[in-house]
Amino acid sequence: MPRTKTGRHHLFIPGPTNVPEPVLNALHVSSEDMRSADFPQLTLPLFKDLKKIFKTTKGNVFVFPGSGTGAWESAITNTMSPGEKVLIFRFGQFSLLWADMFKRLGLDVDVRDVPWGTGTPAEKIEKILKKDKNHKYKVVCVTQNETATGVSSDVAAVRKAMNAAKHPAMLFVDGVSSIASIDFRMDQWGVDCAISGSQKGFMLPAGLAILAASPKALKAHKKAQLKRCFYSWEDMLATNASGYFPYTPPTPMLRGLRVSIDMLLDEGLENVFARHHRIAEGVRQAVKEGWGLKLCAKGPKWESDTVSAIIVPKSADARKVIATAYGKYNLALGAGLNILAGKVFRIGHLGDLNELQAAAAITGAEMAMIDSGIKVKPGSGVAAASKYWLKNMKAPKKARK
Numbered sequence: 001m002p003r004t005k006t007g008r009h010h011l012f013i014p015g016p017t018n019v020p021e022p023v024l025n026a027l028h029v030s031s032e033d034m035r036s037a038d039f040p041q042l043t044l045p046l047f048k049d050l051k052k053i054f055k056t057t058k059g060n061v062f063v064f065p066g067s068g069t070g071a072w073e074s075a076i077t078n079t080m081s082p083g084e085k086v087l088i089f090r091f092g093q094f095s096l097l098w099a100d101m102f103k104r105l106g107l108d109v110d111v112r113d114v115p116w117g118t119g120t121p122a123e124k125i126e127k128i129l130k131k132d133k134n135h136k137y138k139v140v141c142v143t144q145n146e147t148a149t150g151v152s153s154d155v156a157a158v159r160k161a162m163n164a165a166k167h168p169a170m171l172f173v174d175g176v177s178s179i180a181s182i183d184f185r186m187d188q189w190g191v192d193c194a195i196s197g198s199q200k201g202f203m204l205p206a207g208l209a210i211l212a213a214s215p216k217a218l219k220a221h222k223k224a225q226l227k228r229c230f231y232s233w234e235d236m237l238a239t240n241a242s243g244y245f246p247y248t249p250p251t252p253m254l255r256g257l258r259v260s261i262d263m264l265l266d267e268g269l270e271n272v273f274a275r276h277h278r279i280a281e282g283v284r285q286a287v288k289e290g291w292g293l294k295l296c297a298k299g300p301k302w303e304s305d306t307v308s309a310i311i312v313p314k315s316a317d318a319r320k321v322i323a324t325a326y327g328k329y330n331l332a333l334g335a336g337l338n339i340l341a342g343k344v345f346r347i348g349h350l351g352d353l354n355e356l357q358a359a360a361a362i363t364g365a366e367m368a369m370i371d372s373g374i375k376v377k378p379g380s381g382v383a384a385a386s387k388y389w390l391k392n393m394k395a396p397k398k399a400r401k
Protein backbone atom coordinates (compact mmCIF):
# COMPACT_ATOMS: atom_id res chain seq x y z
CA MET A 1 0.00 0.00 0.00
CA PRO A 2 1.19 3.58 -0.64
CA ARG A 3 2.92 5.29 2.27
CA THR A 4 0.92 8.49 1.87
CA LYS A 5 -2.60 7.41 2.58
CA THR A 6 -4.22 10.76 3.25
CA GLY A 7 -5.97 12.55 0.40
CA ARG A 8 -6.79 11.01 -2.91
CA HIS A 9 -4.97 8.16 -4.53
CA HIS A 10 -3.80 9.26 -7.99
CA LEU A 11 -4.65 6.48 -10.42
CA PHE A 12 -2.85 7.05 -13.70
CA ILE A 13 -2.62 3.59 -15.17
CA PRO A 14 -4.34 3.18 -18.56
CA GLY A 15 -7.13 1.10 -17.07
CA PRO A 16 -8.84 0.46 -14.86
CA THR A 17 -9.52 4.19 -14.85
CA ASN A 18 -11.14 6.45 -12.27
CA VAL A 19 -14.81 5.72 -11.65
CA PRO A 20 -16.63 9.05 -11.43
CA GLU A 21 -18.85 9.69 -8.42
CA PRO A 22 -22.20 9.48 -10.26
CA VAL A 23 -21.17 6.05 -11.59
CA LEU A 24 -19.94 4.95 -8.15
CA ASN A 25 -23.30 5.93 -6.70
CA ALA A 26 -25.15 4.07 -9.44
CA LEU A 27 -23.11 0.93 -8.74
CA HIS A 28 -24.18 1.03 -5.10
CA VAL A 29 -27.54 -0.66 -5.58
CA SER A 30 -29.36 -3.65 -4.21
CA SER A 31 -29.64 -6.79 -6.28
CA GLU A 32 -32.60 -6.89 -8.59
CA ASP A 33 -34.68 -9.42 -10.50
CA MET A 34 -33.23 -9.71 -13.97
CA ARG A 35 -36.34 -11.53 -15.16
CA SER A 36 -38.77 -8.88 -13.90
CA ALA A 37 -41.31 -7.24 -16.20
CA ASP A 38 -39.61 -3.84 -15.95
CA PHE A 39 -35.97 -4.95 -16.39
CA PRO A 40 -36.10 -4.23 -20.17
CA GLN A 41 -36.78 -0.57 -19.28
CA LEU A 42 -33.12 -0.51 -18.24
CA THR A 43 -31.63 -2.75 -20.90
CA LEU A 44 -33.37 -1.84 -24.15
CA PRO A 45 -32.48 1.90 -24.02
CA LEU A 46 -28.99 0.87 -22.84
CA PHE A 47 -28.39 -1.22 -25.97
CA LYS A 48 -29.75 1.64 -28.08
CA ASP A 49 -27.49 4.27 -26.51
CA LEU A 50 -24.43 2.02 -26.58
CA LYS A 51 -24.76 2.06 -30.36
CA LYS A 52 -24.28 5.84 -30.25
CA ILE A 53 -20.92 5.34 -28.53
CA PHE A 54 -19.81 2.91 -31.26
CA LYS A 55 -21.39 5.20 -33.89
CA THR A 56 -23.39 2.42 -35.44
CA THR A 57 -27.00 2.25 -36.47
CA LYS A 58 -26.68 -0.96 -38.47
CA GLY A 59 -24.64 -3.02 -36.03
CA ASN A 60 -25.59 -4.98 -32.94
CA VAL A 61 -24.03 -4.41 -29.52
CA PHE A 62 -23.30 -7.17 -27.04
CA VAL A 63 -22.65 -6.81 -23.34
CA PHE A 64 -21.18 -9.92 -21.73
CA PRO A 65 -19.85 -10.43 -18.23
CA GLY A 66 -16.08 -10.44 -18.84
CA SER A 67 -13.38 -8.03 -19.91
CA GLY A 68 -11.77 -6.83 -23.14
CA THR A 69 -10.08 -10.22 -23.51
CA GLY A 70 -13.50 -11.88 -23.39
CA ALA A 71 -14.73 -9.51 -26.09
CA TRP A 72 -11.80 -10.61 -28.31
CA GLU A 73 -12.80 -14.23 -27.78
CA SER A 74 -16.46 -13.52 -28.45
CA ALA A 75 -15.67 -11.73 -31.72
CA ILE A 76 -13.37 -14.51 -32.95
CA THR A 77 -15.35 -17.59 -31.98
CA ASN A 78 -18.64 -16.19 -33.27
CA THR A 79 -17.45 -15.25 -36.74
CA MET A 80 -14.66 -17.66 -37.72
CA SER A 81 -14.03 -21.31 -38.51
CA PRO A 82 -10.95 -23.38 -37.65
CA GLY A 83 -7.91 -22.72 -39.86
CA GLU A 84 -9.17 -19.49 -41.39
CA LYS A 85 -6.56 -16.87 -42.12
CA VAL A 86 -6.06 -13.65 -40.14
CA LEU A 87 -3.76 -10.69 -40.77
CA ILE A 88 -2.48 -8.86 -37.71
CA PHE A 89 0.38 -6.47 -37.02
CA ARG A 90 2.25 -6.85 -33.74
CA PHE A 91 3.76 -3.79 -32.09
CA GLY A 92 3.06 -4.04 -28.37
CA GLN A 93 1.82 -6.33 -25.61
CA PHE A 94 -1.86 -6.08 -26.56
CA SER A 95 -1.55 -6.73 -30.29
CA LEU A 96 0.80 -9.56 -29.25
CA LEU A 97 -1.78 -11.11 -26.93
CA TRP A 98 -4.54 -10.73 -29.51
CA ALA A 99 -2.46 -12.50 -32.16
CA ASP A 100 -1.71 -15.21 -29.61
CA MET A 101 -5.42 -15.71 -28.93
CA PHE A 102 -6.15 -16.25 -32.63
CA LYS A 103 -3.43 -18.94 -32.64
CA ARG A 104 -4.68 -20.62 -29.52
CA LEU A 105 -8.20 -20.75 -30.93
CA GLY A 106 -6.94 -22.63 -33.99
CA LEU A 107 -6.72 -19.95 -36.67
CA ASP A 108 -4.03 -19.47 -39.30
CA VAL A 109 -2.44 -16.23 -38.14
CA ASP A 110 -0.22 -14.14 -40.37
CA VAL A 111 1.57 -12.03 -37.73
CA ARG A 112 3.69 -9.19 -39.06
CA ASP A 113 6.11 -7.55 -36.67
CA VAL A 114 6.65 -3.82 -36.95
CA PRO A 115 8.71 -1.72 -34.50
CA TRP A 116 7.13 -1.11 -31.10
CA GLY A 117 6.34 2.62 -31.19
CA THR A 118 4.68 2.38 -34.58
CA GLY A 119 1.27 0.94 -35.44
CA THR A 120 -0.77 -0.74 -38.15
CA PRO A 121 0.65 0.27 -41.56
CA ALA A 122 -2.33 0.77 -43.89
CA GLU A 123 -0.16 0.91 -47.03
CA LYS A 124 1.31 -2.54 -46.30
CA ILE A 125 -2.18 -3.96 -45.81
CA GLU A 126 -3.20 -2.78 -49.26
CA LYS A 127 -0.18 -4.53 -50.82
CA ILE A 128 -0.74 -7.77 -48.92
CA LEU A 129 -4.44 -7.91 -49.74
CA LYS A 130 -3.90 -7.11 -53.42
CA LYS A 131 -1.69 -10.20 -53.67
CA ASP A 132 -4.34 -12.34 -51.99
CA LYS A 133 -6.27 -13.10 -55.19
CA ASN A 134 -8.15 -16.05 -53.69
CA HIS A 135 -9.28 -14.07 -50.68
CA LYS A 136 -7.70 -16.37 -48.12
CA TYR A 137 -7.63 -13.67 -45.47
CA LYS A 138 -10.94 -13.64 -43.61
CA VAL A 139 -10.08 -11.00 -41.03
CA VAL A 140 -7.78 -7.97 -40.83
CA CYS A 141 -7.06 -6.74 -37.30
CA VAL A 142 -6.27 -3.27 -36.08
CA THR A 143 -5.34 -2.47 -32.51
CA GLN A 144 -6.64 1.11 -32.61
CA ASN A 145 -4.77 2.03 -29.48
CA GLU A 146 -1.78 -0.04 -28.41
CA THR A 147 -1.91 0.59 -24.68
CA ALA A 148 1.56 -0.81 -24.05
CA THR A 149 3.38 1.71 -26.22
CA GLY A 150 0.93 4.65 -26.38
CA VAL A 151 0.42 4.28 -30.12
CA SER A 152 -2.76 4.98 -32.11
CA SER A 153 -3.42 3.50 -35.54
CA ASP A 154 -5.53 5.05 -38.28
CA VAL A 155 -8.54 2.75 -38.68
CA ALA A 156 -10.09 4.81 -41.48
CA ALA A 157 -6.87 4.44 -43.50
CA VAL A 158 -6.99 0.66 -43.06
CA ARG A 159 -10.57 0.58 -44.31
CA LYS A 160 -9.49 2.65 -47.29
CA ALA A 161 -6.64 0.24 -48.00
CA MET A 162 -8.99 -2.75 -47.81
CA ASN A 163 -11.40 -1.06 -50.22
CA ALA A 164 -8.56 -0.12 -52.58
CA ALA A 165 -7.55 -3.79 -52.67
CA LYS A 166 -11.23 -4.71 -53.22
CA HIS A 167 -10.83 -7.33 -50.51
CA PRO A 168 -13.84 -8.82 -48.72
CA ALA A 169 -12.10 -9.61 -45.39
CA MET A 170 -13.78 -8.45 -42.22
CA LEU A 171 -12.18 -5.63 -40.23
CA PHE A 172 -11.78 -6.26 -36.49
CA VAL A 173 -10.77 -3.35 -34.27
CA ASP A 174 -9.50 -3.63 -30.71
CA GLY A 175 -10.84 -0.42 -29.21
CA VAL A 176 -10.47 -1.40 -25.56
CA SER A 177 -8.41 1.69 -24.69
CA SER A 178 -9.85 3.99 -27.36
CA ILE A 179 -13.62 3.59 -27.73
CA ALA A 180 -15.40 6.35 -25.75
CA SER A 181 -12.11 8.31 -25.53
CA ILE A 182 -10.77 8.64 -29.09
CA ASP A 183 -12.85 9.09 -32.26
CA PHE A 184 -14.34 5.79 -33.39
CA ARG A 185 -16.87 5.35 -36.22
CA MET A 186 -18.03 1.80 -36.65
CA ASP A 187 -20.38 2.30 -39.64
CA GLN A 188 -18.40 4.96 -41.47
CA TRP A 189 -15.14 3.01 -41.20
CA GLY A 190 -16.77 -0.31 -42.08
CA VAL A 191 -15.67 -2.01 -38.87
CA ASP A 192 -17.10 -5.51 -38.53
CA CYS A 193 -16.22 -6.30 -34.93
CA ALA A 194 -15.46 -3.49 -32.49
CA ILE A 195 -14.06 -4.66 -29.18
CA SER A 196 -14.11 -2.92 -25.83
CA GLY A 197 -14.42 -3.41 -22.09
CA SER A 198 -15.92 -1.51 -19.18
CA GLN A 199 -12.84 -0.30 -17.28
CA LYS A 200 -11.20 2.18 -19.62
CA GLY A 201 -13.14 4.80 -21.60
CA PHE A 202 -16.42 3.61 -20.08
CA MET A 203 -15.15 4.62 -16.60
CA LEU A 204 -16.51 1.54 -14.84
CA PRO A 205 -14.80 -1.21 -12.90
CA ALA A 206 -13.66 -4.18 -14.97
CA GLY A 207 -16.44 -6.69 -15.46
CA LEU A 208 -18.07 -6.18 -18.84
CA ALA A 209 -16.95 -7.27 -22.30
CA ILE A 210 -18.56 -4.77 -24.64
CA LEU A 211 -18.52 -5.34 -28.38
CA ALA A 212 -20.38 -4.48 -31.54
CA ALA A 213 -20.89 -6.56 -34.68
CA SER A 214 -21.73 -5.33 -38.18
CA PRO A 215 -24.39 -6.97 -40.38
CA LYS A 216 -21.49 -8.64 -42.25
CA ALA A 217 -20.13 -10.09 -39.00
CA LEU A 218 -23.63 -11.28 -38.05
CA LYS A 219 -23.87 -12.99 -41.42
CA ALA A 220 -20.45 -14.63 -40.96
CA HIS A 221 -21.67 -15.75 -37.57
CA LYS A 222 -24.29 -17.99 -39.17
CA LYS A 223 -21.56 -20.08 -40.82
CA ALA A 224 -18.84 -19.80 -38.17
CA GLN A 225 -17.68 -23.20 -36.93
CA LEU A 226 -15.46 -22.36 -33.96
CA LYS A 227 -16.81 -23.70 -30.67
CA ARG A 228 -18.40 -21.19 -28.32
CA CYS A 229 -20.78 -21.32 -25.42
CA PHE A 230 -20.61 -18.62 -22.71
CA TYR A 231 -19.70 -15.95 -25.28
CA SER A 232 -22.12 -17.17 -27.95
CA TRP A 233 -24.00 -14.52 -29.89
CA GLU A 234 -27.02 -16.66 -30.75
CA ASP A 235 -28.14 -16.95 -27.12
CA MET A 236 -27.54 -13.23 -26.54
CA LEU A 237 -29.38 -12.16 -29.69
CA ALA A 238 -32.35 -14.36 -28.79
CA THR A 239 -32.75 -12.97 -25.27
CA ASN A 240 -31.49 -9.37 -25.73
CA ALA A 241 -34.23 -8.71 -28.28
CA SER A 242 -36.77 -8.50 -25.46
CA GLY A 243 -34.32 -6.95 -22.98
CA TYR A 244 -33.15 -10.07 -21.17
CA PHE A 245 -29.95 -12.14 -20.92
CA PRO A 246 -29.28 -15.86 -21.38
CA TYR A 247 -27.79 -15.99 -17.86
CA THR A 248 -27.47 -13.68 -14.85
CA PRO A 249 -26.07 -10.32 -15.93
CA PRO A 250 -24.13 -8.16 -13.42
CA THR A 251 -27.07 -5.83 -12.80
CA PRO A 252 -25.17 -3.15 -10.78
CA MET A 253 -22.67 -2.88 -13.65
CA LEU A 254 -25.54 -2.30 -16.07
CA ARG A 255 -26.87 0.45 -13.77
CA GLY A 256 -23.37 1.94 -13.73
CA LEU A 257 -23.09 1.67 -17.51
CA ARG A 258 -26.39 3.57 -17.84
CA VAL A 259 -24.88 6.50 -15.93
CA SER A 260 -21.50 6.38 -17.68
CA ILE A 261 -23.16 6.46 -21.10
CA ASP A 262 -25.32 9.38 -19.94
CA MET A 263 -22.20 11.24 -18.79
CA LEU A 264 -20.48 10.64 -22.14
CA LEU A 265 -23.51 11.71 -24.17
CA ASP A 266 -24.20 14.73 -21.93
CA GLU A 267 -20.63 15.96 -22.37
CA GLY A 268 -20.90 15.11 -26.08
CA LEU A 269 -18.58 12.58 -27.70
CA GLU A 270 -16.76 15.26 -29.70
CA ASN A 271 -16.07 17.16 -26.47
CA VAL A 272 -14.91 13.96 -24.81
CA PHE A 273 -12.43 13.38 -27.66
CA ALA A 274 -11.26 17.02 -27.56
CA ARG A 275 -10.71 16.82 -23.80
CA HIS A 276 -8.68 13.63 -24.17
CA HIS A 277 -6.59 15.25 -26.88
CA ARG A 278 -5.97 18.38 -24.80
CA ILE A 279 -4.94 16.48 -21.69
CA ALA A 280 -2.73 14.16 -23.74
CA GLU A 281 -1.06 17.06 -25.51
CA GLY A 282 -0.31 18.70 -22.14
CA VAL A 283 1.35 15.48 -20.98
CA ARG A 284 3.33 15.26 -24.23
CA GLN A 285 4.51 18.87 -23.80
CA ALA A 286 5.67 17.98 -20.28
CA VAL A 287 7.59 14.95 -21.58
CA LYS A 288 9.23 16.60 -24.59
CA GLU A 289 9.52 20.30 -23.78
CA GLY A 290 9.65 20.11 -19.99
CA TRP A 291 11.75 17.02 -19.34
CA GLY A 292 13.53 16.65 -22.66
CA LEU A 293 12.53 12.98 -22.79
CA LYS A 294 11.11 10.88 -25.60
CA LEU A 295 7.87 9.02 -26.03
CA CYS A 296 7.84 5.42 -27.15
CA ALA A 297 5.55 6.53 -30.03
CA LYS A 298 7.87 7.22 -32.98
CA GLY A 299 6.43 10.51 -34.18
CA PRO A 300 3.25 12.56 -33.83
CA LYS A 301 1.17 10.43 -36.21
CA TRP A 302 1.38 7.49 -33.81
CA GLU A 303 0.82 9.42 -30.56
CA SER A 304 -2.08 8.23 -28.45
CA ASP A 305 -4.56 10.52 -26.73
CA THR A 306 -5.27 8.00 -23.98
CA VAL A 307 -1.84 6.85 -22.80
CA SER A 308 1.76 8.05 -23.04
CA ALA A 309 4.69 5.66 -22.69
CA ILE A 310 7.73 7.66 -21.58
CA ILE A 311 11.24 6.36 -22.21
CA VAL A 312 13.62 6.92 -19.30
CA PRO A 313 17.36 7.55 -19.91
CA LYS A 314 19.39 4.36 -20.44
CA SER A 315 21.14 4.77 -17.08
CA ALA A 316 17.82 4.72 -15.21
CA ASP A 317 15.28 2.04 -14.37
CA ALA A 318 11.63 2.93 -15.00
CA ARG A 319 10.60 0.32 -12.43
CA LYS A 320 12.22 2.46 -9.74
CA VAL A 321 10.28 5.52 -10.91
CA ILE A 322 7.02 3.57 -10.76
CA ALA A 323 7.76 2.11 -7.31
CA THR A 324 8.76 5.53 -5.94
CA ALA A 325 5.70 7.25 -7.39
CA TYR A 326 3.50 4.62 -5.79
CA GLY A 327 5.23 4.32 -2.44
CA LYS A 328 6.11 7.95 -1.82
CA TYR A 329 3.58 10.03 -3.71
CA ASN A 330 0.46 7.84 -3.83
CA LEU A 331 0.56 7.87 -7.62
CA ALA A 332 0.00 4.74 -9.71
CA LEU A 333 1.81 4.81 -13.06
CA GLY A 334 1.70 2.13 -15.74
CA ALA A 335 4.65 -0.25 -16.10
CA GLY A 336 6.64 -1.09 -19.21
CA LEU A 337 5.33 -4.39 -20.53
CA ASN A 338 7.35 -7.22 -22.06
CA ILE A 339 10.47 -5.84 -23.86
CA LEU A 340 9.70 -2.38 -22.47
CA ALA A 341 10.02 -3.46 -18.82
CA GLY A 342 12.33 -1.02 -17.02
CA LYS A 343 12.61 1.15 -20.11
CA VAL A 344 9.33 3.05 -19.98
CA PHE A 345 6.71 4.15 -17.54
CA ARG A 346 3.23 5.01 -18.73
CA ILE A 347 0.83 7.77 -17.79
CA GLY A 348 -2.73 6.76 -18.55
CA HIS A 349 -4.80 9.84 -19.36
CA LEU A 350 -8.25 8.53 -20.19
CA GLY A 351 -11.67 8.41 -18.68
CA ASP A 352 -12.90 10.71 -15.93
CA LEU A 353 -10.08 13.22 -15.96
CA ASN A 354 -9.26 16.91 -16.30
CA GLU A 355 -6.16 19.03 -16.79
CA LEU A 356 -5.42 19.69 -13.13
CA GLN A 357 -5.58 15.99 -12.33
CA ALA A 358 -3.09 15.40 -15.11
CA ALA A 359 -0.90 18.17 -13.63
CA ALA A 360 -0.72 16.17 -10.40
CA ALA A 361 0.44 13.08 -12.30
CA ILE A 362 3.08 15.11 -14.15
CA THR A 363 4.39 16.54 -10.87
CA GLY A 364 4.42 13.13 -9.18
CA ALA A 365 6.17 11.42 -12.09
CA GLU A 366 8.69 14.26 -12.17
CA MET A 367 9.54 13.97 -8.46
CA ALA A 368 9.78 10.18 -8.69
CA MET A 369 12.17 10.56 -11.64
CA ILE A 370 14.37 13.01 -9.70
CA ASP A 371 14.32 10.62 -6.70
CA SER A 372 15.45 7.87 -9.08
CA GLY A 373 18.44 9.86 -10.32
CA ILE A 374 16.97 11.16 -13.57
CA LYS A 375 18.03 14.71 -14.28
CA VAL A 376 14.87 16.69 -14.90
CA LYS A 377 14.18 20.15 -13.52
CA PRO A 378 11.58 20.40 -10.73
CA GLY A 379 8.45 22.07 -12.10
CA SER A 380 9.51 21.82 -15.74
CA GLY A 381 6.80 19.30 -16.67
CA VAL A 382 3.86 21.30 -15.37
CA ALA A 383 5.40 24.52 -16.73
CA ALA A 384 5.33 23.08 -20.25
CA ALA A 385 1.88 21.51 -19.86
CA SER A 386 0.26 24.63 -18.40
CA LYS A 387 1.76 26.77 -21.14
CA TYR A 388 -0.09 24.57 -23.63
CA TRP A 389 -3.32 24.44 -21.63
CA LEU A 390 -3.36 28.24 -21.15
CA LYS A 391 -3.55 28.60 -24.92
CA ASN A 392 -5.87 25.71 -25.65
CA MET A 393 -8.55 25.52 -22.97
CA LYS A 394 -11.83 26.28 -24.65
CA ALA A 395 -15.39 26.12 -23.41
CA PRO A 396 -16.77 22.87 -24.79
CA LYS A 397 -19.25 22.99 -27.64
CA LYS A 398 -22.82 22.51 -26.54
CA ALA A 399 -23.70 18.87 -26.18
CA ARG A 400 -26.93 17.03 -25.25
CA LYS A 401 -29.73 18.92 -23.41
Ligand SMILES: *Cc1c(COP(=O)(O)O)cnc(C)c1O
Binds near residue numbers: 067069174175
Ligand atom coordinates in the same frame (compact mmCIF):
# COMPACT_ATOMS: atom_id res chain seq x y z
C1 LIG B 1 -6.77 -3.43 -21.63
C2 LIG B 1 -6.66 -3.89 -23.02
C3 LIG B 1 -7.01 -5.18 -23.41
C4 LIG B 1 -7.37 -6.25 -22.45
O1 LIG B 1 -8.55 -6.00 -21.83
P1 LIG B 1 -8.93 -6.67 -20.43
O2 LIG B 1 -10.15 -5.91 -20.08
O3 LIG B 1 -7.78 -6.46 -19.52
O4 LIG B 1 -9.20 -8.10 -20.70
C5 LIG B 1 -6.95 -5.50 -24.75
N1 LIG B 1 -6.56 -4.60 -25.66
C6 LIG B 1 -6.20 -3.36 -25.32
C7 LIG B 1 -5.77 -2.42 -26.39
C8 LIG B 1 -6.22 -2.96 -24.00
O5 LIG B 1 -5.86 -1.73 -23.67
